[in-house]
Every structure is written in C-alpha cells, then in structure tokens.
Amino acid sequence: MIRVVIIGSGNVAQHLIKAFAKSSIIEIVQAFSRNKENLTNLIDSSKIATDLNALIDADLYIISVSDNAIAEVSHQLKVENKLVVHTSGSIDMIDLDNKNPKGVFYPLQTFSKNAAVNFDVIPICLEAENIEDYKLLETVAKSISDKVFNINSNQRKALHVSAVFVNNFVNHLYKIGNDICKENNIPFEILQPLIQETANKITSLSPNEAQTGPAKRNDSQTINSHLQFLTDENQKEIYKILTKSIIDNGKKL
Amino acid sequence: MIRVVIIGSGNVAQHLIKAFAKSSIIEIVQAFSRNKENLTNLIDSSKIATDLNALIDADLYIISVSDNAIAEVSHQLKVENKLVVHTSGSIDMIDLDNKNPKGVFYPLQTFSKNAAVNFDVIPICLEAENIEDYKLLETVAKSISDKVFNINSNQRKALHVSAVFVNNFVNHLYKIGNDICKENNIPFEILQPLIQETANKITSLSPNEAQTGPAKRNDSQTINSHLQFLTDENQKEIYKILTKSIIDNGKKL
Numbered sequence: 001m002i003r004v005v006i007i008g009s010g011n012v013a014q015h016l017i018k019a020f021a022k023s024s025i026i027e028i029v030q031a032f033s034r035n036k037e038n039l040t041n042l043i044d045s046s047k048i049a050t051d052l053n054a055l056i057d058a059d060l061y062i063i064s065v066s067d068n069a070i071a072e073v074s075h076q077l078k079v080e081n082k083l084v085v086h087t088s089g090s091i092d093m094i095d096l097d098n099k100n101p102k103g104v105f106y107p108l109q110t111f112s113k114n115a116a117v118n119f120d121v122i123p124i125c126l127e128a129e130n131i132e133d134y135k136l137l138e139t140v141a142k143s144i145s146d147k148v149f150n151i152n153s154n155q156r157k158a159l160h161v162s163a164v165f166v167n168n169f170v171n172h173l174y175k176i177g178n179d180i181c182k183e184n185n186i187p188f189e190i191l192q193p194l195i196q197e198t199a200n201k202i203t204s205l206s207p208n209e210a211q212t213g214p215a216k217r218n219d220s221q222t223i224n225s226h227l228q229f230l231t232d233e234n235q236k237e238i239y240k241i242l243t244k245s246i247i248d249n250g251k252k253l
Numbered sequence: 254m255i256r257v258v259i260i261g262s263g264n265v266a267q268h269l270i271k272a273f274a275k276s277s278i279i280e281i282v283q284a285f286s287r288n289k290e291n292l293t294n295l296i297d298s299s300k301i302a303t304d305l306n307a308l309i310d311a312d313l314y315i316i317s318v319s320d321n322a323i324a325e326v327s328h329q330l331k332v333e334n335k336l337v338v339h340t341s342g343s344i345d346m347i348d349l350d351n352k353n354p355k356g357v358f359y360p361l362q363t364f365s366k367n368a369a370v371n372f373d374v375i376p377i378c379l380e381a382e383n384i385e386d387y388k389l390l391e392t393v394a395k396s397i398s399d400k401v402f403n404i405n406s407n408q409r410k411a412l413h414v415s416a417v418f419v420n421n422f423v424n425h426l427y428k429i430g431n432d433i434c435k436e437n438n439i440p441f442e443i444l445q446p447l448i449q450e451t452a453n454k455i456t457s458l459s460p461n462e463a464q465t466g467p468a469k470r471n472d473s474q475t476i477n478s479h480l481q482f483l484t485d486e487n488q489k490e491i492y493k494i495l496t497k498s499i500i501d502n503g504k505k506l
Contacts, residue, residue: 067475090475108443110450110465123443149443158437159444161479162430166444167451168466169495170423175460175502177415184411190361190376190402191412191419192456197363198420199452203445207428212363213421222320222343226414234498241494242422245487249428 001027002140005055007073008064009033012087012107016064017042019119023143029058052076060136062087062105063096071095083133089160092153093127103128103137106156107145110167119144125151125159176235208249215246254280255393258308260326261317262286265340265360269317270295272372276396282311305329313389315340315358316349324348336386342413345406346380356381356390359409360398363420372397378404378412429488461502468499 004026006013013031017039020026032049033039039048049055055078063073064087074084074097084096085103096102104127109117124141126148128134134150141148151159174195181188201210214222223243230236257279259266266284270292273279285302286292292301302308308331316326317340327337327350337349338356349355357380362370377394379401381387387403394401404412427448434441454463467475476496483489 067472090478109447110454121446123446125443147443147446149440151439151443155437155439157478157482158433159439161482162433162439162444163447164466164468164479164492165426165433166430166448168464168468168499169491170426170448170451171455171460171463171465172468172495172499172502173418173423173426174455175464176498177419178460180411180415180418184408186404186408186412186415187402190378190400190404191415193374193376193400194362194416195419195423195452195455198423199448201363202424202427202448207424207431210424211421211428212424213417215417215421215425219320225343225410226417229410229414234494234501237494238422238491238498239417241487241490242425245429245491246421246425248487249425 001025002060002136003027003029003058004140005030005032005058005061006064007032007052007055007061007077009035009038010064010066013062013064014039014042015117015119016062016087016107019117019144023140025143026140030056053078055079057082059083060085060140061100067091071097074100083128083136085128085137089125089156089163092157093129094153101129101133103133104151104153104156105137105141106151108159108163120146123147123149125149125156127152127156173238176238179232180235211246213246215243216250218247218250254278255313255389256280256282256311257393258283258285258311258314259317260285260305260308260314260330262288262291263317263319266315266317267292267295268370268372269315269340269360272370272397276393278396279393283309306331308332310335312336313338313393314353320344324350327353336381336389338381338390342378342409342416345410346382347406354382354386356386357404357406357409358390358394359404361412361416373399376400376402378402378409380405380409426491429491432485433488464499466499468496469503471500471503 020028030047030049031039031043036048061084065073067088070086070091080099082100084100085105087105089106093102093104106125107122109122122145124145126137177191178188273281283300283302284292284296289301314337318326320341323339323344333352335353337353338358340358342359346355346357359378360375362375375398377398379390431441
C-alpha cells in the first residue's frame with residue numbers, strides 16, 4: 001500500500017479522501033485539519049492530526065490548502081526527503097519548500113462541498129522534479145482517475161487561465177442570461193437545453209466550428225438592437241467585447 | 254390531421270419537417286424551397302413547391318427563412334385569412350404581413366445541419382394574435398415537444414439576447430480556452446469534464462450560487478498574474494470586464 005498523508009480539509013481535500021478510500025492501493029494514514037470536526041465524517045478520528053508537527057511517516061504528503069498558504073505549510077512541515085505535492089492549479093511547483101522533493105497533483109474540476117463527484121472522469125495533472133516521484137504520483141492518480149496528464153508548471157498556469165474562461169466566466173454568462181430572464185418574467189429553464197447542447201456540441205465539433213449567432217454572421221442590425229435592449233453597463237460592455245472578439249476572429253481565418 | 258405548409262429549407266425548416274413527420278396529428282401537405290434538392294431526402298418530391306405562388310390550402314403556414322427575408326416572404330404569400338407564423342427568435346410577430354392572422358413558433362435551440370436533434374426536450378415558444386390560433390399552435394407544438402411556453406414578442410427579444418450570452422458568447426469562451434491550450438501544447442480534452450460539469454451544475458444550483466474562481470474571491474494576486482499571462486488584447490479585455498462584472502455582482506449582494 002502507498003501511504004498517504006492529506007494536509008487540509010477543504011473541498012479538494014475532502015473529495016480526495018473519499019476517492020482514495022475506494023482505491024485498493026492507497027492507505028490514508030493521516031489527515032491534518034486545524035478543526036477536527038471538518039473530517040470526522042470522512043476518516044477515523046484517531047487518524048486526524050490537528051498539529052502539523054505531529055505528522056507521521058508516509059510515502060506521499062499532499063498539501064491541499066488555500067493557494068496563499070501552500071508555501072508556508074510546506075515550510076512548516078517537519079518531514080524531510082519525502083515527496084510533498086500540492087493540489088493547486090495556480091501555484092508553481094518550485095514554491096514548495098526545498099527540504100523535500102516536490103510535485104503537483106492537480107485535479108482539474110470545480111468542486112462543491114455537497115455535490116457528488118465521479119473522480120473516474122476528472123483529469124489529474126501531474127508534475128514532479130524526478131522520474132521516480134512522477135511514477136509514484138502516476139500510480140496514485142491512475143488508481144482514482146482514467147485521465148492522467150503530465151503537465152508542467154507553465155502549462156498548468158495556461159490551463160488555469162483557460163479554466164477561468166470556460167468555467168468561471170461561462171458561469172457568469174449563465175448568470176447574466178438568468179438575470180435577463182428574471183427581469184422579463186421568463187422561466188430560466190427555457191434556456192437549460194440550449195446550455196446543455198452548447199456544452200455537448202464541442203465534444204464533436206471544435207468551438208470554432210460550433211460558433212453561430214449575430215456576431216459570427218456580422219449581423220449589425222441584430223447586434224445594435226441587442227445593445228439597445230441592454231441597460232446594465234457591464235452587460236453592454238461584455239456584449240460589445242465578445243462580439244468584437246468573434247468578429248475579429250472571423251477576419252483572421 | 255392539421256395541414257401544415259413549411260416555407261424554407263434551412264436548418265430549422267429541415268428539423269421541423271423531420272419532427273412533424275413523426276407526429277400523428279400533423280400532415281405536412283407542402284414544403285417550399287427555391288432549390289428542390291434541399292428537401293428531396295426529407296419529403297416526397299411532389300410536395301415540394303419552388304414557386305411561392307403555388308402554395309396550396311392548409312391550416313398553418315410556417316415561414317422558416319432567414320430573419321431579413323421573413324417580412325418579405327409573408328408579403329408575397331397569396332393565401333389570405335390563414336394562420337401564418339415565423340420561427341425566429343429576433344423578429345417581432347407584427348412584422349408579418351397584415352393580410353393573415355399572425356403567430357410565432359420559435360424552437361429555442363442551436364441547430365446544426367448534421368447533428369441529430371431530440372425535439373422532445375427543445376422548448377418551443379409560442380405567440381399568436383388570438384386565442385383560437387394560439388390553441389392550434391399549442392396543439393402542434395405539444396405533438397413534438399414536452400416544453401411549450403407562451404412568450405410574447407418582448408419576452409422573445411429578451412430570450413434571444415439571453416441566448417446570445419449563454420450560447421454564442423459561452424461558445425466563444427470555449428474557443429479562447431481552446432486557443433490558450435493549443436498555444437501551450439495542452440490537449441483541450443483536459444477541459445471537457447470541467448465544461449460539462451459547469452453546464453450540469455446550474456441544473457441544481459442557481460448560476461449565482463455556482464460561481465467560483467479568483468474574481469468571486471476578489472483574489473487580485475491571481476487576477477493580475479492571469480492578466481500578465483494573457484497577450485491577446487481581446488482576451489485581456491474579456492478577462493477584465495468579466496472579472497469586473499463578477500466583482501460588482503458580489504458587491505450588490
């Protein structure tokens with residue numbers, strides 16, 4: 001069994017604990033949480049450490065805390081010459097403390113505390129300083145997911161920026177659609193099938209091939225009529241710049 | 254049987270012909286296409302008219318042509334005192350010619366010629382000048398879809414603007430994510446589960462509840478690092494205004 005210590009008790013840490021519990025090759029020997037109650041429904045109370053100095057021996061230490069605490073936590077660890085990884089999309093591997101070999105174990109997904117997650121299909125992006133450690137991470141990752149990728153820190157940063165566009169910003173566009181519907185007494189459920197189809201379409205077409213709409217057709221009459229309809233300044237600006245970007249993209253082809 | 258004439262041979266017209274063919278209460282008595290070959294694989298050749306003056310008697314005439322041709326086609330129709338509807342999200346009902354009772358039969362979906370469509374789950378938005386005509390449209394719509402809504406022209410305009418945000422603009426954000434991945438040799442498939450999860454999440458949470466990311470947390474360090482990473486001017490502007498809009502929205506709550 002590969003002995004793993006999980007440091008942290010947030011969404012990602014909790015989902016990892018659940019996924020590892022199902023793996024036949026991983027033993028979670030300990031989890032760290034300043035507040036024991038965060039983890040008591042997931043792991044035996046005797047395995048929860050509330051003091052970073054009390055961590056026991058393991059093959060792999062996974063730091064899954066907020067981005068701005070990762071470097072500090074890696075510095076505070078008393079273990080040495082053990083593989084230490086973080087789970088963040090936006091922190092460089094080299095930001096981890098030098099006393100331990102470093103790596104990254106980044107599951108690319110949006111985790112909510114209560115929503116169930118099927119880890120099989122969640123891509124896990126791995127990075128390590130040396131090949132032995134990479135192989136260990138790969139074994140661990142493949143025991144919970146079918147989609148494991150070797151992604152260096154530069155690529156991970158690009159991936160994180162992309163994820164902001166296709167997740168955070170997309171969700172905000174859903175919110176704007178929802179707001180416009182509300183103001184006009186239209187049930188938002190009318191838009192749900194379109195939203196699902198938009199996401200499904202790009203599994204068989206490239207986003208470029210899938211593009212439709214007034215901006216793609218450079219239909220200035222419809223575009224102007226929509227801009228007149230919008231009264232919220234942010235909505236207007238978002239409409240303008242996305243329309244410009246779609247039109248500019250058409251010119252490049 | 255309700256006798257229907259379809260005028261047009263584009264994506265929406267073709268998908269309607271296929272859906273109506275499966276309905277037990279609708280008979281497509283004729284379809285109009287300037288170019289007969291557009292429809293010969295969907296409907297018996299003898300039922301295809303290539304001359305607008307040759308349309309036969311029916312209960313319902315559905316004009317499914319490009320937005321800027323709808324008014325002109327309704328004007329050219331020789332039939333009188335027959336229910337004539339269009340299928341557009343952005344054209345007012347009153348733009349149809351006055352010699353016939355008017356209505357709208359708007360299936361809210363993004364149609365691609367080759368992608369198969371399950372009409373059962375596509376919302377159909379209906380409008381009519383009088384209640385008798387509305388009931389006819391409702392009967393026709395319910396024979397092909399489980400989701401039928403009464404939506405007036407003002408609401409349909411709001412819906413169309415919303416659809417631009419949640420479909421056209423969302424797809425363009427997918428494209429930007431794809432472009433950033435390509436430039437950094439990252440397979441776009443890594444982002445697919447995140448894209449699907451983002452769309453699925455709002456079937457159980459409101460978009461407002463589902464929002465995550467650096468803008469939602471007002472994490473200026475990550476935001477600035479992402480803006481430094483981006484080199485394309487349009488991408489930078491899109492990042493800035495969407496971030497501003499998410500932050501402003503947080504202040505309102």
